[in-house]
Amino acid sequence: MREFVEIERTVHGQESGTAVQDDLDTFAQSLGVPLTRTSDTYDSLVRAALPTA
Numbered sequence: 001m002r003e004f005v006e007i008e009r010t011v012h013g014q015e016s017g018t019a020v021q022d023d024l025d026t027f028a029q030s031l032g033v034p035l036t037r038t039s040d041t042y043d044s045l046v047r048a049a050l051p052t053a
Contacts, residue, residue, distance in 0.1 A: 004045055005035070 007024050011017050028035055038045070 004042065004049075006042055 005028070007028055009020055009024060011020050025037055028037075
């Protein structure tokens with residue numbers, strides 16, 4: 001079984017989207033659980049985790 005966690009935050013005004021992503025990654029890593037950051041879309045991750053028929 002695979003678990004997924006998606007963490008989002010709205011980027012405001014002149015904020016750098018890349019900087020916000022880095023901040024979110026720092027937060028996620030601080031949770032103390034093994035994580036792998038990915039740029040795959042959520043729906044493709046879910047589809048890949050489904051059992052094959």
